[in-house]
Amino acid sequence: MIAGISLYEILTITSILFFVGVYGFITRKNLISVLISIELILNASVVNFVAINKYLYPNALQGVVFSIFIIAVAAAETVLAVSIIINLYRQISSVEVKDTEIMKY
Amino acid sequence: MTLDSFSFMRHEILLLAVIILLLIAEIFIPKNKKSNIVHLVVLLFGVHTVVGIFPMGEESLFGGMFRTNNLIHFFKNVLNIGVFILLLQSTDWIQEKIFSQNRGTEFFLLLFSSLLGMYFMISAGDFLMFYIGLELSTLPVAALTAYETSKRISSEAGIKFILSAGLASGTALFGITLLYASSGSIYFDDIMQLIASDNLTILAFILFFTGLAFKISLVPFHFWTADVYEGAPISVASYLSVISKGSAVFILMIMLFTVLKPLMHIWENLLYLIALATMFMGNLFALRQQNMKRFLAYSSIAQAGFILLGMVTGTQLGTATVVYFVMIYIFSNLAAFGVVQAISLKTGRENMNDYEGLYRTNPNLSLVMMLALFSLAGIPPVAGFFGKFFLFTAAASKGYYLLVFIAVVNVTISLYYYLLVVRAMFIRTNESAIPYFKNKIYMRLGLIIAAAGILVLGLYSPLYDYIYELSSSFCGCDL
Numbered sequence: 001m002i003a004g005i006s007l008y009e010i011l012t013i014t015s016i017l018f019f020v021g022v023y024g025f026i027t028r029k030n031l032i033s034v035l036i037s038i039e040l041i042l043n044a045s046v047v048n049f050v051a052i053n054k055y056l057y058p059n060a061l062q063g064v065v066f067s068i069f070i071i072a073v074a075a076a077e078t079v080l081a082v083s084i085i086i087n088l089y090r091q092i093s094s095v096e097v098k099d100t101e102i103m104k105y
Numbered sequence: 106m107t108l109d110s111f112s113f114m115r116h117e118i119l120l121l122a123v124i125i126l127l128l129i130a131e132i133f134i135p136k137n138k139k140s141n142i143v144h145l146v147v148l149l150f151g152v153h154t155v156v157g158i159f160p161m162g163e164e165s166l167f168g169g170m171f172r173t174n175n176l177i178h179f180f181k182n183v184l185n186i187g188v189f190i191l192l193l194q195s196t197d198w199i200q201e202k203i204f205s206q207n208r209g210t211e212f213f214l215l216l217f218s219s220l221l222g223m224y225f226m227i228s229a230g231d232f233l234m235f236y237i238g239l240e241l242s243t244l245p246v247a248a249l250t251a252y253e254t255s256k257r258i259s260s261e262a263g264i265k266f267i268l269s270a271g272l273a274s275g276t277a278l279f280g281i282t283l284l285y286a287s288s289g290s291i292y293f294d295d296i297m298q299l300i301a302s303d304n305l306t307i308l309a310f311i312l313f314f315t316g317l318a319f320k321i322s323l324v325p326f327h328f329w330t331a332d333v334y335e336g337a338p339i340s341v342a343s344y345l346s347v348i349s350k351g352s353a354v355f356i357l358m359i360m361l362f363t364v365l366k367p368l369m370h371i372w373e374n375l376l377y378l379i380a381l382a383t384m385f386m387g388n389l390f391a392l393r394q395q396n397m398k399r400f401l402a403y404s405s406i407a408q409a410g411f412i413l414l415g416m417v418t419g420t421q422l423g424t425a426t427v428v429y430f431v432m433i434y435i436f437s438n439l440a441a442f443g444v445v446q447a448i449s450l451k452t453g454r455e456n457m458n459d460y461e462g463l464y465r466t467n468p469n470l471s472l473v474m475m476l477a478l479f480s481l482a483g484i485p486p487v488a489g490f491f492g493k494f495f496l497f498t499a500a501a502s503k504g505y506y507l508l509v510f511i512a513v514v515n516v517t518i519s520l521y522y523y524l525l526v527v528r529a530m531f532i533r534t535n536e537s538a539i540p541y542f543k544n545k546i547y548m549r550l551g552l553i554i555a556a557a558g559i560l561v562l563g564l565y566s567p568l569y570d571y572i573y574e575l576s577s578s579f580c581g582c583d584l
Contacts, residue, residue: 063291076240080247103336
């Protein structure tokens with residue numbers, strides 16, 4: 001717990017982080033930036049878990065343990081996404097979202 | 106917990122053993138004999154499927170993180186049989202196209218890892234296990250979608266899938282954190298006791314719902330479906346539409362009927378609206394498709410809308426009908442995708458007008474396709490009719506007459522585009538029709554099992570009674 005900061009401030013920050021991520025996912029034009037936006041969303045959840053655990057339910061460590069697993073899974077997801085992006089880059093020499101729309105409707 | 110408690114994880118342990126054996130085989134089998142590995146895969150997975158069928162009791166392991174009961178066990182067997190048919194259908198493609206590039210074992214490894222994730226997701230007793238199962242079942246499929254690395258369309262489908270999957274699971278995760286905030290536990294049993302319908306919980310539920318709605322491709326989250334199905338290899342599209350969707354439907358149903366039961370007045374209305382939107386969107390978009398894979402993608406969206414009809418009830422009848430329908434849907438869709446795959450493998454053609462005159466050249470294939478489409482549309486002699494009929498009965502028994510009426514209208518719309526394909530195959534003629542070809546033994550076996558499943562499941566009624574009985578053992582389901 002941090003002195004002088006209540007749970008509300010932390011939850012406000014994580015909510016902002018979450019919605020910044022969603023906004024970035026929708027508006028970014030580069031695939032790597034879209035990936036970074038997803039990381040923001042996942043990290044918002046990590047901070048949420050740790051803060052809620054610490055402030056509200058300090059007797060058990062469920063939230064903290066969960067956050068460790070989220071970090072690991074997020075790493076796996078990033079690796080996979082980056083490898084697919086690299087494979088795409090080899091074929092079209094671009095990582096722009098607008099170049100990945102040969103399939104539509 | 107003792108050592109024999111592990112026997113309740115029989116499916117998971119066996120599948121893990123299969124994965125490890127395949128890894129060893131990949132190392133020790135010499136290069137020129139690699140393509141024989143598909144026989145080993147079919148054999149190993151066949152053994153796994155047969156051993157999995159033996160009955161198993163109810164148990165909760167690891168302090169409640171992993172649980173199993175008769176319905177879960179039954180559903181795992183259904184998934185096994187589905188994956189077995191899928192393996193039979195995909196071996197030709199793997200042998201002809203993939204082993205020549207000196208890879209192919211990874212396909213099975215990724216497929217089985219994803220199936221393992223689904224087992225854990227279905228058996229999850231807390232949100233941690235659920236989340237890991239969800240990710241383990243999604244990530245390998247993303248790799249499989251981008252499996253044809255030389256094709257641009259495949260990589261494009263892969264990147265679309267993994268980015269949307271990441272967004273969906275991230276949103277669901279944020280919902281889980283809020284559920285944790287409101288109830289103080291991540292165990293389903295504790296949450297069930299403590300959950301109250303305040304605003305925080307409702308927000309948490311809706312965020313959480315998106316994660317699974319993405320996997321089932323319900324309407325606001327369906328945009329990835331058609332693109333990914335079109336770009337992915339056909340076996341993977343088939344896997345996504347059948348196994349992945351089936352398991353997500355099952356776990357969503359379990360969650361709604363047990364953990365989130367106190368929120369029923371919320372999710373009833375939510376599912377009602379989503380069912381309407383999903384049925385209409387799926388059917389109307391399917392009308393204008395020419396590519397068979399896109400066509401089947403929209404048809405599978407529409408089918409998901411019908412499944413929600415049974416889920417909206419929240420009763421034992423609803424559970425039984427949803428499981429029964431998903432089972433029939435697995436067989437029907439596997440048969441349809443199998444035929445598309447056989448034709449695409451031999452001729453490379455995937456458009457609807459390529460199927461014109463198919464009956465004259467390949468009568469057996471067109472018969473299987475016709476059975477599958479009739480079953481998807483719900484025409485009486487085949488199983489799909491009974492599946493839909495029971496779903497509508499379940500919804501009507503709770504008084505959702507308007508919803509049932511709209512669903513029937515949608516069945517009529519869907520009949521039109523399913524029959525378009527049947528017309529192309531049986532009535533139309535074409536000089537450049539697909540010439541006669543003979544499938545290999547595995548593909549033929551896969552199609553025969555799927556077609557037999559479509560016929561038998563509809564006629565063999567004790568099966569439905571059996572599922573209904575199993576559903577009563579399923580916790581938290583009041584009548």
